Amino acid sequence: MGFVLFMIATLMFGMFVLLPGDPAASFVEEGLSRKALERQRELWGLDAPLHVQYLRYLGNVATLEFGVSFRAQVPVREVLVEKFLNSIAMMLPALILIMVGGTVIGAYLGWRRGTAVEKTAVLAGLAVESMPSFFAGIVMLMLFSYGLGWLPSSGMGPSGSGGSFVATVFSSDFPRYAALPVLTLAVRGVNGPMLLMRTSMIEIRGSDFLMLLEAKGVSELRIVRHAVRNAILPMITYFGVLIGTLFQGQVLLETVFGWPGIGRAVVDALAARDFPVLQGAFFFTAIVVVGMNLVVDVLYGYLDPRVRVTGDEVRA
Amino acid sequence: MPLLAIERLRVEYQTRAGVARALDDVSLTLGDNECLGLVGESGCGKSTLALAVLRVLPPNGRIASGRIVLDGTDVTVLSPRELRRLRWERMALVPQSSMNALDPVYRIGGQIAEAIRAHRSTPAVEARRAAGDLLALTEVHRERIDHYPHELSGGTRQRVAIAMALALGPALLVADEPTTGLDVIVQDQILRRLRELRRDRGMAVLLITHDMGVVAENCDRVAVMYSGRVVEQGAVGPVFAEPLHPYTMGLRNAFPNLLADAAELISIPGSPPNLVEPPAGCRFADRCPFVLERCRTTDPPLVEGAPGHWTACLRWREADELRGRARSGATWQTA
């Protein structure tokens, strides 16, 4: 895992070297002298030879300190933690809705395969998912915010009320502000896990053990529980992938709903060639993705006793 | 009144090729504490019979006609609710392959207890203790109660399946190939234990197997099935010693140790007919070395060739002579 991260870090450095554009040029206002530009580059250490920059960078990676953001003038950690938290505040409820909703609906559709409800639901799911996210977002806005006026259109809270992340998220206003982006995400995202769960359920449905359960005179609800418990295993992998996107943010939705999340922060940083923030964000995302793979493996082992490795097993 | 009476049972599967009649006019009876062996090649419908008795046929299968009477109740017309009450209390199933028949992500103790708690309001702790007792009964270590199916050997899994079937003390145990795939020693141990349990508990067992030897050792009576029909049935001794149906004679050759003079192993060439469009007349005709012209046109009825010994062969009167010829491999090769 360490090696994987080192390779990712090195690749990322190479990427930044190849990225056209001078950070200082986008930072210092056009019309200021060349001298100002050079001074800025010197301040940011961009005048050092490449190998020196690389070593400095590796040091940053090792200590998880990516220096000071060019654009925000504060340590990268401070910019990113805030943005990651904001993204999570939007993505986590959506993720829960997607996973729970997808599992429940998918299980139901799989169990009731071939009915009119199932066919309609599969079509509807595809239709909703094929809608671009910003379009879905704008439709939601037109409907519930600008149109009916039920929900506010943007931000994480009323304007002027801003405060700490905790205060914002736990304020009574937050659910109303989060409702539209979370719903948009969830409605679009639910199709994937729904179809997966449905397929998985259909596969499980023919299993002998379900037949035996029926023969045992167990209630249908309990049989469904057994089926779901088995069918849910592929969902874990899906969950891992989905949580990766959580840490990448949703640039388009964040823009449409004025949500100050990580996706927008990365795009802004890219536009400003804010290398420290980009390096921090990408590396952190890499850690999360690699870490999530580990979590998924562990979770899989927990949910599927067949892949669990125990001391017992080793002895046997 | 017998414990179980199957009367003119017809089971059909909806397949892509058409409707396949897996069981065609099958009638069987099974008395209390009796063991009936059901033998035949794979695909002859013996497993379908087991599923039909518990009414757990796959979605594409249905009972087309006939009755399955258990304790005087016709199982085929019960509502799901009534059926659910009857299952496992009065009849239980030892499934064909306990590898697939046990839920891989639940502990075996839980799966046994689940059967108990589905029918009785037994507290969880007690159900667990009962599960342990049942495991002990089938010679499985109590401590295995928290193991998952994949952690157990095939034999142990089969014992677990039997233990589970015994959970509620059913009157009828349907054992579908309970020892298939196990090595001979384990097979013997399990069957011995099953025999003892049957004796102790006074259960009736419907033992489905393709192994004539197993039937010979365990059963009182035997029914031989071919292509969805019972072609011969009767007490084990007469049926194996003096079979009246050429198919039974052929089967017997496949298990030389059944015969006192240890003849050569002879298999029946060919394969059973298509169940979607079965041939007219005797279904075994194409493979039968003693086939006559009328065999291909007349559907042979089940007749009582000897007291309690039934067969569905037009030439049953010549059985003694045919038996002699059937012992020779050459006879079967010419067919």
Place this chain on the structure above:
Amino acid sequence: MDSHCLSRRSFLGLAPSILGAAAVPTAFFESVASAAVAGRPVPELVLSHQTTGGEPEMARKLSEDLEKLGLRMKLRPLSLQAWLDAMTQRTYGDMTNRVKTPLPQRIADPESLLFETYHSSQAQSPRYNFGNYKQPEFDKWYELQAREFDPKKRLEYIGRAANVIGADYFDCFRGNGPSVLHVYNKDWTGGIGTAGYGLAGTAFNWTWPLIRSASGKRRVVVGQPSMRAHTNPFAPDGWSYEGQYVFDRLATLDENLKIIPWALESFGSKDAVTWDVVLRRGMKWHDGRPVTVDDLKWTFDFILAHKPSFFSPVWDNVASVTVTDPARQAVRIVCKQPYASFPAAVLVFTSLYPRHVIEPMMREQGVSKPHELRFESRHVVGSGFFKLKRYTRDVEMVYEANKDHWFAPKGVDELVWKVVRTVDAMMGQLQNREIDFAYMSFTPSQVKELLKSPYLAVKEHPTTAAPYYTFRIDQLPWRDIEFRKAFHWSVDRNYQVQVMWEGAGRVVTEDSVFVPSHPFYTPVETKHGYDLQRARQILKDAGYTWDGSGRLVLPVDGDPNFRKRVNDVVIQYPGQKNLYAPVL
């Protein structure tokens, strides 16, 4: 050797030291311009243009018109970054579009508009004189105005300089627009906008301290598309000009963009290099402490000592700062060279900073450069009419009225700047009344849509921005003033205003760096318009011909007028003359 090769060499020389530019821009490898040769058809002309603001449409229109003159065009759309690179490295081909927008801080200062893009010292890549324009006549007037303290005379010199550019047919201006159209909630009245910044701007805006709500609201919410990512006034990306509400400027601009003293009672020059300023009395920092002459002196010293890059160019000229009269709170600044733009470039640029806050910060945070300081909200202590109440990065900035200020906001207790990223969202939130003002200029059709809401009104201000085409005046055919003149008559400025800006702009008939709404505007005598017939005649008179297929052919080598126009008369490139000899 053509200039293309020249720029390649300079680019390679630059590359190893620049991380950001270490990658070779793809545009570089393209053959951007083939050398024009006398007596031969004019080669295909390459126009690099941006992809925003209607530039592609304008480029197509221009391309069609030039084709009618027998010219072939190649259009090269570029992303912002590629376009910046192409300009600084002079790899944009023949022409590129640009917009002349005076820096907000320096709008009252003619220097920045004239010097960077026209002075001969800036004609070298990567400096900003992108056309490589070198005109001794212009340089002369430019330098004269820089030393001239009499406003009338200075204006005259600036006018002369502008006229030189006009007469040279350099930088073809396309119009003055689009107008600033700010839409706001009618409930608020009394706002005053400024040219170029409109009603809801963040710089030099008098709206916020003056507006009142008819319905008695005390909080105004302003949407803006983006926001500074920090609150450090010393950082080079200029939070300082938005922060003027918090940090009082020494001088500022009134609604007509005229310089007025602000944190000063007065300022004036004793002689060409000596400036006397007097601090306003009775000012207080947001933490209640009085603003003293010591703070003023310290502010100057601090900036001189650290020269945050944003300030450095103008401060290089300051020789000394002394308190001449503590009782009167008078300070004298002595410059090294006469510098007429001193009030605009220094006083308007400079805010008052609290010594008692900044010095401990430097110590506690252990930083040596002020741009590295971390400004939490509590550190943002100024003396201005708004206090920073809360700052949430990329979300909003909340200001609170400073009741103690001599210009305290009357109708507003709280000013919220809220980030609203997209035009759609901005329009939706205006209609929704989630925001009261939008710091975003809408197009006339958007305004029409917005005004369907009974709550909204629009206010129009002229812009200070002017888009233009600039070209490589150091290479053929652009070296020939007659060719440039013909080009000027081929640009449809009416199309720009009527079609691109939907009528919200002004058609120009002269090449003036200073648009009429700029304080230094003077008319330029050389006029032109859009007349392809006339353009053709100009070329014909100058010795250009057309070949069988209708392509424009350069005058022959032996044409003495052509030779004179191209080599001797207008533009001289000392030491580089040989470079162009092979052309003729």
